[in-house]
């Protein structure tokens with residue numbers, strides 16, 4: 001196919017049965033978040049670019065290199081959202097939600113866009129399920145969120161989920177860390193990539209998540225955020241870790257974890273899986289506290305914490321099961337009067353909640369049965385002129401091979417009995 005008519009590189013079609021896996025994943029995710037007291041929000045896929053530069057940070061890979069940014073027809077710069085927190089916080093501030101409730105628990109699920117180098121587990125359009133809690137500064141909610149994520153991943157079938165936890169400090173202690181880090185890296189600047197050399201003065205924390213090998217080597221032995229936490233940040237982190245231990249959540253403290261976004265304060269975490277399919281892209285969830293962001297975006301001073309889970313990446317970690325059947329019941333009709341009867345019956349069975357199909361092309365019974373098989377139907381209703389004249393239909397159970405002729409008004413009860421058996 002001509003290149004310009006193919007899907008955009010890194011933005012993938014999701015076709016059955018994979019689309020079914022994606023849908024079921026989102027369903028289970030939604031159910032679990034609702035069970036934890038979260039309610040769903042839907043925010044626009046595009047926002048004014050300034051929101052992301054302000055929230056995520058001007059000097060970050062995400063904003064400098066990865067956003068899909070374009071002028072709209074009025075000349076204002078828009079960007080496709082690269083992440084969900086900026087939009088959620090914008091909505092929280094814009095609708096003054098803090099005035100209506102002291103604590104807000106929101107979740108979202110939808111596509112995000114980043115112009116990254118494509119590889120397995122890394123795409124330019126991908127889905128995230130994320131959540132935000134506004135209004136709680138206490139560490140209990142940090143530990144609860146991390147616990148929920150480990151539980152969620154195991155409920156979704158992701159093997160060996162474990163958390164890495166760190167603290168990025170607060171406005172009080174972070175400047176000390178920044179200073180220590182800069183003093184460590186400045187004499188080594190010649191061994192940093194060009195981006196990192198530039199960021200050394202602007203945003204030295206970002207040097208910690210540069211993926212280039214030369215920078216990773218140069219960083220070895222750099223001070224850790226954990227060395228310079230103030231007493232309040234230290235106590236917060238200790239409390240999170242104590243809760244995680246009490247809840248037996250697999251976790252490890254890791255001072256090298258910094259996350260790629262500027263808005264985090266105090267707790268930062270990731271959830272990983274050791275599933276072999278993931279290779280190096282084994283971070284399934286990233287999150288942390290962002291106590292200053294609501295205020296930064298023009299709202300009141302409200303503490304908050306959130307996470308985002310990469311759906312495609314989590315799906316890679318879940319062993320694929322055979323795809324479920326597309327329908328429960330298939331109607332095989334012989335002749336036009338039977339086809340019309342079957343169409344009406346399909347409608348009433350669908351209204352009763354069953355997954356039902358028939359083949360409007362008609363054709364031989366053999367061909368129609370082949371179609372029933374292809375869709376994975378468990379039961380086939382077979383009708384022709386004879387059955388119609390008797391007011392009956394044949395019901396065939398494709399699993400056991402049994403076939404019986406039934407009065408038409410007894411079909412639904414027998415179908416339900418067989419499907420539940």
Ligand code: AMP
Nearest residue numbers: 121122123126283284285286308310313
């Ligand atoms: P972040 O918003 O960068 O903290 O990412 C949170 C999670 O989203 C990551 O742990 C990944 O699971 C997922 N993710 C981030 N970027 C991508 C991408 N380009 N393709 C697929 N998943 C991604």
